[in-house]
Amino acid sequence: MVLLSWPVAFYLIHLEGEARMRRYQNTSERRRNKWCTMLTNYLLGMVLYSSFLFCHFLLPTFSVLQVVVGLPFLLILLCLYVVPFGTYSPCVQEKDKLAPKPDFFGHRGAPMLGPENTIMSFEKAVEQGAHGLESDVQISLDEVPFLMHDYDLRRTTNILEVMPNASDEQSSFFYWDFLSTLNAGKWFADSWIKPFFGMKPLSEADRERARNQKIPKLSELLEIARKAKKMVIFDLYTPPRSHPSRSSYIRLVVSVILDSKIExxxxxxxxxxxxxxxRSKAPGFQHIGRLFTIERLTKEKITRINVDYKNLFYNGLKEYKAANITINVYLVNEPWLFSLAWCSSIHSVTTDNIQVLKEINHPYYFMTPDFYMFMWIFLDILSAVFIVAIFYSICCDYVGSQKEKIAEILEFWTRV
Incomplete structure (x- = not known):
């Protein structure tokens, strides 16, 4: 109301001035001037009344609003200043307490450099310096352990071209003679959609090599690991109920491993x-468990665990470290996550991204406690000065604008 009435009032004052100059003109003009004067006086009264209401009611309301908005802002700001001093980060520690760099297990080989679970992929992982090779083992219908992650063959082979009617069949329900004929690399080399985000283009030689990959046997993986002296870890899928190896698959796989002569x-x-x-057949195997309790791990004589990093960091690391449990986490692909695992004294990680993670020679965001405190205190002071400067500038502009308005009002009433 104040904003609308002031311009109208000024305009009517101007009209009243003209009316006074013509006051003694004809009667119709006198009547118009009379009505104009009455209307002007009425609007001026409304302006004064609305100004009174604004000063006595709206200004206190704005003050309360400022308190309601400003107080939470100040409290939140104070929390932001104080919270970092009570925040724990594994990457804030003394340099001499930083654990050695975690080892790498190539997840299905090096699946960003070659088709997963193929000879090419595992050889690429060895070339990249993998500490070990991770895979998935299934048993064919004629009891040959082979490497395949999916329960069917559609994603990573050309079975839709060769035998489309059987493409939904579980991988274990095929004979090895048929499995060995399938192409396991064209999906990787010729797909217009990259299997991994941020994956670099293949060279023409690698692309051609990928196109010719086949499904490998477990024995072929063991031969690569034996020659390169790399560790091997694998998920062993239980065959379906009607599978001939349903009750003997453990013994079958142990026999294949022992026959390979790998250490x-x-x-x-x-x-x-x-x-x-x-344990009785192969006492030298290193047994690894899941995220079991310390009591169960001790009972089963297991000193290593293989766990999803999300579950591990959620449940905590202290009790496993205190029990001297060796920890391998999966699936770690991002440098920041690898850095967190490094700072947390994780012993090894399973990764798709070995070619990138191997280049990290120091964990990201690592800092000593003294530097951490200095950084936050400096940033707190800097931000406080910045905020005070902004508020001071706003207040000065506001006070200046109010003084100008008051001066204009006083000047107006002086003229009137």
């Missing part, structure tokens, strides 16, 4: 079934 300490045994049998 037993290079095998990290993950399957939880028949551990006593495995």
């Amino acid at each position: 037993q300490h290079l095998i990290i045994w993950l399957p939880g079934s028949e551990r006593d049998y495995v």
